[in-house]
Each structure stands twice: as C-alpha cells, then as structure tokens.
Amino acid sequence: MRSIETTPGQFTRRTAIKGAGALAAAAALGGAPHKVRAADPNVIRFGLAVQHVASLDPALNVQGEDQDVTRQVYDAFIDPPYGTFDLAPKDIVCEAAASWEMSADAKTYTLTLREGMLFHKGYGEVTSDDAKFTLDRLRDPATASPYRTYYAAIDDVKIVDKYRFQVVLKQPDPTFYASALIARAALIVPRKAVEKLGAGFRRAPVGSGPFEFEAIDIDRGVILKPFEQYHRGKPQVDGVEFRYVPDSTSRTLGFIKGELDIIEGVRLPGWVGETRGQAPHALFDFTRPGSQNTVSFNMTRKPFDDIRVRKAIRYAIDRNGFKEAYGELYGDVWGINPPEYPGGFTAADLPAELRYDHDPAKAKALLAEAGFPHGFTFDAIISARDDYQGIMLIMQEMLRQSGIELRLRTVDHTTYHTECLHDACAFPMNSETNAPVGTLMLQSNYARDAVVSANGGGRLNYSHYGQVMPGIDDMLAKIMAEPDIDRRIALTRDAELQILRDMPAWNALSLHWVFARSPRLDLGFKIQASYAYFTLGFAKFVA
Amino acid sequence: MTRYVGRRLVDAVLTILLVLTLVFVAMRVLPGDPAAAALGDMATPEQLAAFRVRLGLDQPIAVQYAIFLWHMLRFDFGRSFVTNESTLGLLAQNLPYTLQLAAAAMVVGAVIGIPAGVVAATRRGAWADYLARGLSLAGFCVPEFYLGALLLIVFALKLNLLPIMGGGSGPLDRLSHLVLPACTLGLLMGAFACRLTRSAMLEVLRKDYVRTAKAKGAPRRVVIYHHALRNALIPIITGFGIDILTMLSGSISVELVFSRPGLGSVLVNGILSRDYPVVQASLVLFALLVVVVNVVMDLLYAVVDPRIRVTA
Numbered sequence: 001m002r003s004i005e006t007t008p009g010q011f012t013r014r015t016a017i018k019g020a021g022a023l024a025a026a027a028a029l030g031g032a033p034h035k036v037r038a039a040d041p042n043v044i045r046f047g048l049a050v051q052h053v054a055s056l057d058p059a060l061n062v063q064g065e066d067q068d069v070t071r072q073v074y075d076a077f078i079d080p081p082y083g084t085f086d087l088a089p090k091d092i093v094c095e096a097a098a099s100w101e102m103s104a105d106a107k108t109y110t111l112t113l114r115e116g117m118l119f120h121k122g123y124g125e126v127t128s129d130d131a132k133f134t135l136d137r138l139r140d141p142a143t144a145s146p147y148r149t150y151y152a153a154i155d156d157v158k159i160v161d162k163y164r165f166q167v168v169l170k171q172p173d174p175t176f177y178a179s180a181l182i183a184r185a186a187l188i189v190p191r192k193a194v195e196k197l198g199a200g201f202r203r204a205p206v207g208s209g210p211f212e213f214e215a216i217d218i219d220r221g222v223i224l225k226p227f228e229q230y231h232r233g234k235p236q237v238d239g240v241e242f243r244y245v246p247d248s249t250s251r252t253l254g255f256i257k258g259e260l261d262i263i264e265g266v267r268l269p270g271w272v273g274e275t276r277g278q279a280p281h282a283l284f285d286f287t288r289p290g291s292q293n294t295v296s297f298n299m300t301r302k303p304f305d306d307i308r309v310r311k312a313i314r315y316a317i318d319r320n321g322f323k324e325a326y327g328e329l330y331g332d333v334w335g336i337n338p339p340e341y342p343g344g345f346t347a348a349d350l351p352a353e354l355r356y357d358h359d360p361a362k363a364k365a366l367l368a369e370a371g372f373p374h375g376f377t378f379d380a381i382i383s384a385r386d387d388y389q390g391i392m393l394i395m396q397e398m399l400r401q402s403g404i405e406l407r408l409r410t411v412d413h414t415t416y417h418t419e420c421l422h423d424a425c426a427f428p429m430n431s432e433t434n435a436p437v438g439t440l441m442l443q444s445n446y447a448r449d450a451v452v453s454a455n456g457g458g459r460l461n462y463s464h465y466g467q468v469m470p471g472i473d474d475m476l477a478k479i480m481a482e483p484d485i486d487r488r489i490a491l492t493r494d495a496e497l498q499i500l501r502d503m504p505a506w507n508a509l510s511l512h513w514v515f516a517r518s519p520r521l522d523l524g525f526k527i528q529a530s531y532a533y534f535t536l537g538f539a540k541f542v543a
Numbered sequence: 544m545t546r547y548v549g550r551r552l553v554d555a556v557l558t559i560l561l562v563l564t565l566v567f568v569a570m571r572v573l574p575g576d577p578a579a580a581a582l583g584d585m586a587t588p589e590q591l592a593a594f595r596v597r598l599g600l601d602q603p604i605a606v607q608y609a610i611f612l613w614h615m616l617r618f619d620f621g622r623s624f625v626t627n628e629s630t631l632g633l634l635a636q637n638l639p640y641t642l643q644l645a646a647a648a649m650v651v652g653a654v655i656g657i658p659a660g661v662v663a664a665t666r667r668g669a670w671a672d673y674l675a676r677g678l679s680l681a682g683f684c685v686p687e688f689y690l691g692a693l694l695l696i697v698f699a700l701k702l703n704l705l706p707i708m709g710g711g712s713g714p715l716d717r718l719s720h721l722v723l724p725a726c727t728l729g730l731l732m733g734a735f736a737c738r739l740t741r742s743a744m745l746e747v748l749r750k751d752y753v754r755t756a757k758a759k760g761a762p763r764r765v766v767i768y769h770h771a772l773r774n775a776l777i778p779i780i781t782g783f784g785i786d787i788l789t790m791l792s793g794s795i796s797v798e799l800v801f802s803r804p805g806l807g808s809v810l811v812n813g814i815l816s817r818d819y820p821v822v823q824a825s826l827v828l829f830a831l832l833v834v835v836v837n838v839v840m841d842l843l844y845a846v847v848d849p850r851i852r853v854t855a
Contacts (some may be wrong), residue, residue, distance in 0.1 A: 049816075051808055051811070051812040052626070052812060053626070054625050054626055055562075055625075055626065055627075062581065062582055062625075089772075097620075141590065141593070142593075144582060144590040144593060144594060146582055146590075148590070189767050199627045202626065202627055203626065203627070203628065218636045218637065218640075218804045219640075219709050219710040219711070219712070219803075219804050220709070236767070243708070243802070244802070245708055245802040246799065246802075247800050247802060249692050249800070250692075250693075250695065250707055250708050250800055250802050251708075251802070253695055253696065253699065253700050253707050254708045254802070256700065256702070257699065257707055258708050259706065259708060309823055342637045412815055413577070413815070414576070414580040414816060414817055415573075417579060418576040418579050418580075421576075443692075455578075456576070456591065472604060506784065518733060
C-alpha cells in the first residue's frame with residue numbers, strides 16, 4: 001500500500017480520520033446546555049403551534065401562544081368563570097383580587113387583593129404596589145406594550161392601602177373590567193423582579209400563579225413546576241412542558257402517539273374529523289367564539305368605492321359554504337360582533353336586507369347595475385397562515401360563482417400585515433380575538449382614527465370608513481361616554497346596523513380555537529368559551 | 544502547505560464578506576417590518592417608531608451596513624429583536640443539533656449511496672444497476688418534508704419504533720431521536736452519492752491501470768475497492784462537499800417536520816419574524832460551515848490522492 005510521507009504537523013489521512021472521529025464524537029455527545037429530566041407521566045406536555053417562545057412578560061406578549069404559558073405563571077385580578085366568557089359582574093371570578101367593585105358612575109374601580117398571596121422565587125407578598133406597577137407599566141408608552149390601548153382610559157391608579165387600590169378612568173366605562181382586568185395582559189408582575197431583571201424578565205418570568213417558571217429548554221420548550229405555596233392550593237400535576245411544534249403534521253402525530261397530552265389544533269377544514277378518526281378517544285375543546293375574521297373593502301380603490309359592488313360581494317358569500325367546510329370550528333356572525341357577545345346580533349334580530357343571505361342572482365344584478373354585467377377581476381394578497389388561507393380560498397370559489405375573479409397572491413404573515421397596515425391591500429382580511437366587549441371591534445376596525453395609511457399609522461380600519469365616507473365616530477363617542485351598560489349595548493347595536501348598511505367591511509365568520517386533549521387529562525372545568533388559552537391550575541391526570 | 548492553507552483562508556474570508564453583504568441587503572429588501580413583527584398588530588405608530596430608533600433601524604442603510612460590519616468584525620451578533628436573547632447563545636445551543644444531523648445524514652448517505660453506486664457501476668446494465676438508478680432517481684424526486692412525514696407515520700406512529708419529535712435527552716434517547724431525521728436527509732443524500740459514485744466508477748473502470756490490475760490477476764474486490772474506488776473518490780468528495788449546501792437547506796424542513804432544534808428552524812423563524820440579528824448570524828454561520836467544509840474537502844483531496852500536491 002502506498003503511503004503519504006509524513007512529517008510532524010503535516011495533514012495526513014490519519015490526521016483526517018482522527019479529526020473526523022473527534023468531530024463526530026463532539027457532535028454526538030454535545031447538546032443542549034440545560035439539564036433535562038426524563039419524561040414524567042404526571043407532567044402535562046402541551047404542544048403549541050409556534051417555533052419558539054417570544055416573550056413571557058405579559059405586558060409584552062405579542063405571540064398568542066405565549067399567553068398559554070403566562071396564564072399559568074401569573075394571576076389575573078379577576079376572570080370570567082373558567083372555561084367561559086361570562087363577563088356579567090355577578091359571574092366574575094376573583095383570582096388575585098378578593099373583591100372588586102365599580103363606582104356608580106363607572107369611572108372608578110376598587111379592587112382588594114387577597115392577603116398573604118406570594119410571588120414565586122422569594123419575591124414576597126403581592127401588594128397593591130405591585131398591582132399599581134403592573135397597570136402603570138401597561139399604559140406607559142415606554143413599555144411599548146401591545147395592550148396599551150386597553151389601558152389608555154386609565155387616568156390614575158391609586159394605592160389605598162397594602163391590599164386595596166383604585167383604578168380611576170378618564171371617562172365612564174362599565175366594560176373596562178371585562179377587557180382590562182381579566183387574564184389577558186392584566187397579569188400581576190412583581191415590581192422588584194421586573195426592576196431587577198430588566199429585559200431578562202421576558203425569559204425569566206416571576207408571577208404568583210399556580211406554576212413557577214423553571215427553564216426554557218431548547219428541545220423541551222418552556223418548563224414549569226407547581227408553585228408549592230399557591231394561594232388556591234398546589235396544582236395536582238408535577239409540572240407543565242410547553243413544546244414548540246409548529247409543523248401541524250408532527251404536532252398531530254405527536255398527540256395521536258401520546259407524546260403530547262394536549263395540542264393546539266389546526267384550524268383547517270377537516271382537521272377535527274381526521275384527528276378524531278385517528279384518535280377516537282381524544283377530546284376536543286373549542287373556545288367559542290374564537291377569532292373574528294373581518295374582511296374589508298378598501299374604499300379608496302375602485303370598484304370598492306361603489307356600495308353596489310360591496311353589497312354584491314356580500315350576497316355572493318354563502319355562510320353555509322364556510323359552515324360545511326369548517327364544521328365544528330365554524331360560528332355564524334350576523335352583525336359586527338358575534339352572537340356570543342353581549343348585544344351581539346342573531347339572524348332573527350336583523351331585518352332581512354341586512355342579513356345578506358346568500359343570493360347569487362342579487363349579486364349579479366347589483367354588479368350589472370354597477371357596470372359589471374360580466375363580473376370583474378381583482379387582485380389581493382393573503383397571509384400564508386392556515387386560517388387566512390383557508391377562508392380566502394373558500395371565498396375565492398364563492399365569488400367565482402358570481403362572476404368575480406379574485407386573484408390571490410400568498411405572502412408570509414409578517415409581510416401581509418405590514419402591507420395591509422401600510423394601506424397596500426385592496427381586500428384585506430384580519431383575524432382577531434377579543435374580550436366579549438362590543439366596542440373593541442368598532443374602535444379597532446371602523447373608527448376614523450384607526451384608518452391605516454401609507455406611512456403605517458392607524459390600526460385595523462383598512463376600509464377608510466369614516467374617512468372617505470361618514471362613519472360611526474359620533475356614535476362611538478356617545479357609546480364611550482355612556483356609563484350605563486344596557487344603554488351602551490343598545491348604542492353599540494345601532495352602530496353595528498349603520499356599518500351593515502354602509503358595508504365598508506364585514507365579519508365573515510367566527511373560527512373557534514380548538515385543542516385536542518388526551519382523555520387522561522382532566523382540566524377541572526369544561527371549556528366552552530375563552531381566549532385561546534386557559535388555566536391549567538386545576539388540571540390532573542385521571543386513570 | 545502553509546501558503547496553500549493561507550490562500551484558502553483568504554478566499555474564505557472574502558466569501559464570508561460577500562455573504563455578509565448579501566445577507567444584509569436581502570434582509571432589508573425583504574418586505575415586512577421587524578418592528579411590527581416584534582411588537583404585534585396592536586402596536587401604535589409611536590411604539591413602532593421608538594422600537595426602530597432603539598435598534599438603529601431608523602438610520603440610513605449605509606450607516607446600518609457600517610454598524611453591521613463593525614459588529615460582525617467583533618463577532619458581536621447582537622440580540623434577537625423578538626426574544627432579546629443573545630444571538631450567539633441561541634446559535635451555540637442549536638448548532639450541536641444541526642451538526643449531529645448533518646454528520647449522521649452524511650454517514651447514512653455514504654453508507655447507502657457509495658456501495659450502491661459501486662454495485663451499479665460494476666454490474667452495469669444488470670437488474671442491480673437499474674434498481675440502484677431507479678431508487679436514486681426516486682430519491683431525487685421526493686421532497687424532504689414528504690419523506691420525513693412518511694417515515695414518521697411508518698416507523699414512529701404505526702410501528703411505534705422511534706419517537707416523533709424533539710432532540711432527546713441523554714445519549715441513547717438522543718440517538719433514537721436522530722434516526723428518522725438522519726435517515727430522511729441521508730436517504731436523499733445517498734441517492735445523490737449513488738449516482739455520483741456510479742458515474743465516477745464507470746469512468747475509472749475504463750482506465751488502463753484497472754485493466755492492468757485485472758490482467759495481473761488481482762482479485763475483483765481489490766480491483767474495485769483498492770484500485771478503482773480510491774481513484775474515483777475525488778469527484779465523490781467534491782460531490783459531498785457540494786451536497787453539504789443542499790443538506791443544510793434540507794435540514795431546515797427536516798428540523799421543522801421532526802420538531803427538532805437546530806439552525807434551520809432558528810433561521811426560518813428569524814426570517815418569518817424579520818429578526819435581523821438572528822437571520823444574519825444564522826446565515827453567517829451557515830456560510831462559515833460551507834466555507835469550512837470546502838476547505839476541508841480541498842485538504843482531503845491531498846489526503847485521498849497523493850498525486851495531488853499542495854504547492855499550488
């Protein structure tokens with residue numbers, strides 16, 4: 001055998017083989033720096049549909065799935081009864097608050113915290129100073145909280161004593177508690193921990209909730225352990241692991257095989273049925289009403305400046321088509337707010353001409369009247385996210401039946417929103433999940449000050465309603481000044497009727513969030529409605 | 544040798560500088576606002592503006608580029624816009640998983656592809672040749688995500704032999720989590736290696752020295768593996784070097800399908816959330832890996848073929 005002459009330091013085959021061996025060994029033995037435990041059968045393994053954790057600071061949650069985690073780590077002041085969205089004051093559950101009350105003029109909310117409630121990791125007792133800090137931080141522009149608008153109504157947060165504080169509003173708001181004091185952003189953080197950890201708080205959260213943050217593991221996701229001194233009793237499970245599994249196939253397969261106990265479902269036609277077929281014993285939890293999917297007509301673009309065209313498109317859309325496609329995930333919407341919200345319209349509440357029941361003949365007649373006897377073609381971009389794609393593809397087919405050709409171009413979700421927020425979309429769709437407060441969607445989608453602009457200002461008013469035509473701004477001003485909840489709801493319904501008549505945009509459907517759950521995992525309550533997250537503080541494994 | 548290595552390193556530095564520039568430009572050309580991605584749909588224009596100022600995104604592009612290069616020179620990859628995590632730390636956590644996957648896939652690819660290519664070449668026109676060529680053609684046609692999902696369903700779900708997701712903990716568990724992703728990438732790499740080996744072997748088998756070895760009565764095994772295959776290794780090594788690029792991009796979808804940590808998933812997520820520091824650092828690392836692999840391949844030429852001298 002021939003050999004290469006070797007001299008000290010020369011690169012030879014032997015050197016190469018040794019080097020390769022060392023590299024292989026390093027690669028094989030190297031790994032995540034966090035120490036990890038073996039799978040524990042009493043630990044909940046929760047599969048989330050995103051790639052990684054973004055922020056576990058509740059003031060800076062921008063990724064919905066992070067709220068699945070923060071809900072376990074922190075306590076809210078108050079919340080609807082678990083598994084529901086019942087926000088009537090009589091139904092409200094006190095969590096960190098021992099009691100709460102609203103003044104007669106709906107301008108002052110007084111809350112009293114439970115005594116002796118502790119933060120994790122030795123950060124001491126939860127006091128009204130922490131509560132004030134939490135709320136002030138949320139409304140402070142420097143925090144740049146995406147939830148700041150919920151707290152813009154606050155004039156001051158006053159500490160009464162160690163456990164009692166008052167939230168004073170700039171104007172009456174009998175629904176403030178329902179959006180701003182429940183478990184969305186209003187999760188109590190310890191002042192000391194936030195000030196000590198700074199930006200690090202996003203990845204090392206400290207709360208007073210049923211589970212204490214343990215680690216973020218590159219492979220196993222966010223690891224939580226039960227908080228021994230939780231004020232409502234130590235959880236019955238040994239922990240929760242939030243696994244980040246963005247691929248819907250592997251997340252579903254992982255659930256079917258039993259590697260995950262609960263997963264965020266896939267909101268695509270057929271997913272529930274197929275998964276049920278593969279895992280007949282699986283339980284499915286639907287959080288109704290779920291996301292609201294508003295489709296807007298950009299009225300600065302032709303032909304959407306013509307109300308006949310907008311109405312023609314409404315008549316071309318068949319609610320039953322969505323219902324058949326999405327099955328259990330689907331929820332009807334008749335007004336702007338879904339029927340599940342207080343004051344939300346049902347079909348029976350609306351005059352026939354504002355129900356926009358599917359009527360292709362009427363759609364074609366309106367198009368002909370508007371100068372499009374043979375229909376027309378228009379372009380739109382759409383997000384690559386499953387729910388956006390699904391809805392728009394179904395809609396594309398429905399419009400085609402009425403001679404309207406919708407040419408869709410798919411872009412990634414970030415690009416899509418950036419484009420729409422810069423007023424570059426002709427026919428944008430937006431999915432949002434709100435507290436059941438009727439004014440929220442009116443403010444975000446239909447108010448004049450929410451109109452998007454080329455420089456990126458505004459919020460979700462893609463239609464330019466209130467700008468290119470009179471909108472509901474005067475009505476909104478009246479609603480926001482109204483302290484009586486019933487009168488407020490009545491005024492909100494009037495505004496919704498006005499929107500239905502003007503048709504700048506419409507809420508096409510509710511798409512429920514869905515979770516597939518092992519029958520071994522009992523949540524401790526039945527899920528009927530909520531945001532797309534819920535507490536696991538009462539969960540336990542059953543035989 | 545020193546001059547040769549030095550030249551290769553200078554080439555490598557220039558390549559990386561070019562990649563850095565392309566990465567910087569590509570991220571800025573891509574539509575989508577990193578501030579909106581980081582702060583969410585409910586952020587106000589003032590909040591978005593403050594975010595851009597804080598991260599220097601309001602500066603002119605030339606200034607951003609100069610700052611970017613200065614940071615790169617100091618190996619300061621910054622922090623993720625989205626998580627505020629150290630980018631270098633993020634890459635350091637994920638790199639071992641990608642290296643494990645790449646190494647295992649190369650082993651699978653070489654173990655399957657090279658012998659299959661040798662068999663196909665030495666039995667040219669026989670059923671074994673057609674089978675090897677057919678399978679390698681199929682390997683070229685199947686996308687990684689599809690093959691991965693198929694393997695998951697068969698071996699993890701139906702046969703319950705291997706886990707579905709994650710990277711595992713502890714050597715054995717980690718190995719069991721590596722099998723299916725490595726096979727997914729390795730089978731595709733094996734398809735490439737098979738065709739490469741076959742054509743290289745066919746070329747070599749026609750050479751005079753092979754005929755001479757046969758005429759001297761050398762055993763068939765010695766002729767094939769000692770005389771022919773060794774001489775056919777240069778194009779195969781080159782092919783493997785090139786295939787590293789394909790494998791790194793393939794690892795992105797494989798990591799996604801198997802929910803496995805790694806650079807691929809970090810990169811994809813960074814792109815989707817317009818997380819410039821993460822994308823920039825990931826691509827620089829990818830480029831570094833490619834450059835290092837190319838240098839190693841160049842050096843390996845001299846190792847496997849002593850006729851190549853490194854005085855160039």
